[in-house]
Amino acid sequence: MGDCLDLLLGVVLLTSPALGISSCFFNGWRAVYLSCNLTQVPQVPNTTKSLLLSFNYIRTVTATSFPFLEQLQLLELGTQFTPLTISREAFRNLPNLRILDLGGSQIDFLHPDAFQGLSHLAELRLFYCGLSDAVLKDGYFRNLASLTHLDLSKNQIQSLYLHPSFRELNSLKSIDFSLNNISIVCEHELKPLQGKTLSFLSLAANHLYSSVSMDWKKCLNPFRNMVLETLDVSGNGWGVDVTRNFSNAINGSQIFSLVLTRHTMGSSFGFSNLKDPDQHTFAGLARSSMIQLDISHGHIFSLNFRVFETLQELKVLNLACNKINSILRNAFYGLDNLQVLNISHNLLGELYNYNFDGLPKVAYIDLQKNHIGIIQDETFKFLRKLNTLDLRDNALKTIYFLPSIPNIFLGGNKLVTLPNIPLTANFIQLSENRLENLNDLYFLLQVPHLQILILNQNRFSFCHQNHAPSENPSLEKLFLGENMLQLAWEAGSCWDVFKGLSHLQILYLNKNYLNFLPPGVFHHLTALRGLSLKDNRLTVLSPGDLPANLEILDISGNQLLSPDPDLFASLSAVDLTHNKFICECELSAFIHWLNQTNITIYGSPADMYCMYPNSLAGVSLYSFSTEGCEEEEVLESLKFSLFILVTVTLTLFLVVILMVKKFRGFCFICYKKALSLLFKDPIKGRESDTYKYDAYLCFSSKDFEWVQNALLKHLDVQYSPQNRFNLCFEERDFMPGENHIANIQDAVWSSRKIVCLVSRHFLRDGWCLEAFSYAQSRCLADLNGALIMVVVGSLSQFHLMKHQPIRGFVQKQQYLRWPEDLQDVDWFLNKLSQCILKEEKERKKDSAIQLQSVTTIS
Template sequence: MELVRFIVVLYMFINTYAHPMWYQHNLFLVNTTSSPEILRCPPKCSCSYCLVSYNGTDVRYRHQVDCSRRKLTQIPDSNQLPTDAEIYFLQNNSIIELPNNSFRTTPNLTILDLSYNLLKSESIDRYAFKGLDKLQQLKLDGNQFTVLKGRWCQFLPSVEILSFQKCLIESVSRDVLDGCKNLKQIDFFDNDLNKIPDCHQNRKLKSINLKQNRVNYFLVKNLPTTIENIDLSMNWLHDLKHVSLENFAQHLKYFNLANNNFGNSRFIIEHLFNGSNVIEVLMLDNNNLYAIYKTWLIYFVMLTYFSISNSSISIIHEQSFVNCINLRFIDLSGNKITSLAPKLFQGLENLNSVYLQGNIITRLPEQAFYGSGLLENIIMADNNLTTINENVGLQKLKNLKQLDIQSNPWLCNCDLVWFRHWVNNTSVTISNLDALKCRASSNITIHLLKFDADSLHCLSPIISIAIPSCIVLLITITSVVIWYIFRWDFRYLYQRHLLRKQYQRLADGGLPPLDGVNIRFDVYVSYSHEDLDWVIHVLQPKLEGALHNFKLCLDYRDFTAGDTIFNNIIDSVKSSHKTLLIVTKSFIASEWCFFEVEMARTKMFDANEDSILIVLLEDVDVVHMPNFLRMLMQTKTYLKWPDEEEDRAKFWTTLAEVLKTPNAHKDWLINN
């Protein structure tokens, strides 16, 4: 009896504390049996049991075979594989062929990664994947297909995710995907395709990534009408005149057409759906569109994120967003906008952030954001603003948290008096306030905070015109001139009195309370999916292992299914104690990583603390970094991933210590 108790205690101890590599010899993990077919492992490879969790609860163990980066030229003998294996990593080798029945002894595989080998369509035999009825994910990135052909899908009835990134694919045969009846996501990022592959038979397909190809025509018939996410950014599209997405209107939510060859005369987006649609994210960045017309977004009622940066926009019709009642994020940065229509942003009740940096805007219209009471972030850096007056209505935006007005030619004159007083009394975070300057005269530039607005004796423009006229009529209308002058003086003093009372009420009211946020994770990990392998196999095991026991928030695992990507990012950043940026070249180039950095930045200002950590996974030129990330790199100490194995223990210890520290006050980041 004592022996039985000892065995049970030993089993519980191993499950809780043992290193995953022990599981390859743990006799209790596979139906309480230990057959040789389960314990075997190919030479040069590692076999282990990884714990699968769901909603924080350990569900079961999965057998994982890792043969990645082993300089293999052929796949291991299938007779050497454990029969209960569910995950099989073969990436980053030199495998040149897949013979028939390559995986006949592993019918339970759900994930198979063959990325970055030397495979070609001709070197994959027809029955290579036979028997993989349970496979859900197949990655073939970085191979050399050129022409993707073969009827592999007939043996992959359960596959949901297929990835062919960076495979030099120029064309896809018509029947390649026909058998993948459960396919939900397919990725052709960075290939040489000139048209959309034929996926119309894949009725469950939800997402297709064709970013960075050579697609020059939108072949609608090749897509199923159930598609929800289409990424056609960085292609050669130039015309949508004869394209109709009317049959996609009830499902398509994410539509990325950034970095194409659209010209304004050929871009008529409202005819794509010819009626209502459910698009939530629309990205048109880096196209030569010149103008935004009021009819473009007339049917985009569900739109929440709209981005059209760096597209040479100089004209925006006043009613462009009038029907976009759910709009939360608008990015109009990097264009040629000189002025904003008075009602452009009015009435957008859900508007959260407006990005207008990098334009040539000279003034903001009166009541520019009237009716947009939830607005939190206004980014107006690098424009031609010289003043912001009271009529703009900043003082009425009770939820405003961040205002970025850097790199504008402010003038220290009477027009800036109201704004200078508002700066003293507001709780809004004004980016880099200490460095803001204004020009008092042609040769004198002073810091905005040193501008003494009360030292100016400002008269209204009408009085400035009236005084010379009164001098000419000095004798005949002396009494009228005196009355006229004092009338406006009295009005000026009265308005100034009311304004000071308003400032006093704001000062007495104190800072507005911040909404409470439930912290569910120790750290949110922001990374490029090209670095997913390092995150899964290096970072995650180290930080979530028994030694450190951190709870990471990882997109592939913790994002809420069915919600939009950017909503998941917002919620995850707010629900995490810290945000860890894994900086690489691909991270800098990623639009979603940029979005994650912006959300971390917003949290910094919301919570009034610095919760951002940086790990430099590879050398990156700071010139290519976004401004905020460059500023962080220059003002914060960051961790660099060591090249030498012996230095990595210190790296993990340091990272763990930093993750355990309380968040610094954000003023430390700004002032240092």
């Protein structure tokens, strides 16, 4: 008690300046003068009910220190920074005082009559005051008829010889002698307390009976004819022998609750020099009517045969924080009335069918924080009254052993999957396991009578659903936070996981990495009142996403940019903090709703802030102005219309371009037909002039078949009357028997144009290269562009530049390339025809221009 008060007062003193609260004030009925550097009791009004004077420098309290304060009920004089002297009847002017706190003050002198006149005093705090045995032997507490609680902890008391006046303290219920130096307590010392009933008596941390040699027969029973509701003898270092002797000494005393924590009983792990309790250790408590026994925080390694057999009325047994590794057969024999068993924080590794035999009425078993990895199937089967089983923080990998009981705690284990076992429960806690398959969730949702299911911090991320969800009319609360439902839902599976939960009221889906909600996923949750979607990745909520009857929504910590306020119209409370709001005019409707709504908005206004644009980052939404947004909305509408128009126009243009490119051959044919319709008598050829031929086609004889099909049939008039050109080529027009050079010269000078079809065969044919040279000579002689070079095939610039005549032409003149796509052939032939028909005057003009680039026709 004293420690808690010191801590509380210290916190108040430290935080008061930071909070702007004065530690020296009076508010009408309470006077607070904490740490005000006072050296004497201040004058306060007679209406004061509480007077706090701790942490000052008051040295003396006398009968005249206080004015008459009839209404004062609480006085704190503890923790003075100077030694305190309390004179006779120092508090006589405080007749109705109920609580007097002197704890933490070093009392140099305390008059035996210091407390006289306090007939209504109920609680006296004298902890850590440096008091000796005299405070008990010399009658300091005479006439305190209403005294209920006496705190003498942390003093220098060495013996408990009580003054006979203790017999008169009929209201006394609680005495705290902890943390003194009391080594022995015998019957004659506490004789004034005989016949009394105490709710609490503490002798903790006194080295009681452990530092001296005891004559138990002479000391007798210190609690004879007393009824103790709680006796605390913790922290005295008792081993098995001292505990057994003490139990035998107090045989017959009524002690309902014995607190024996921080003991030294047990061999612990890896040792054998100390004994574990046996069936004789607590035998002396058989007639004590003990209901509760706390022997936690020790070193018990093994629960031996019938160790508690004499405690037949025991209802609560606390064995937590020992080193228990084994439970022998019949260890709990005789505990026919035990209802609560706590064996948490021990070293149990496995449980056998016989471990809990002898516990027909046990309702709660706490086994959390052991190392249990396996449990036999019938370990809990015959515990008919078992209501709650706590197996959290163990190493379980299966639950075949699990009985049908109302409350089951299995969090913090290593469960990867759940077996399909018959199970009935009201409450199941399976958080912090390794469950991955949502089929396990479908299984749990079919457990009859289940009301609360906790599955936080698992790994639910996929399912292979092989059965439809069944109706669960009992489930009210479902906790699925900190899983990975996003992975399952983005795969399109398990969207109906909540389909049968028409009575569900609370659903937690926080921290599931959700960036969308499956359509209609909450449609069947007609009774849902609270939904948590906190700390996900949702950027938008659509109409219909939320259940119709939802009242409370937590969607904080998401990435909502511009939420629609209509979504929250039916709610009574919502948390929208820590989202990524875009503070532009699109948010104006939400801002208006936020400032006008009657819905409860959870969280601090400072936690609802702009994220974008950067100029407004961190600005509270409540400070964001939407002025001018109406004009901007009109402008935005115009911008949008313009955007649509431009987009449609650009799209049509691109479509036309793509169509023309895709069907350019067909388009060219259409173009030619249109020209033929416009000009009904097109010129088939040119009028007669000095040239015998329109063009001389120079090509390798190995390319004749290709040339005939690709060019001659479409250009030469002798192949078709529809053609327009009179062409010359070696295979038909050279004079047989004539010198080949003469034929070439005649063809070159008798033709308006020379068309050289340069292919790989052409480059290997010496006559072709010779003809190309003659054609160049004519161009130089006539100063015109009579030579037309057409590259056929996949010849690169490098191949062309290897030949001197062709290199000179390529460097100065344009040349044509036969198209790779067949639909470009007609266009190419038209282009070639135009080149052949080009007028002499134009040729001369063109010849004056030095061409630097190469046009590739493809």
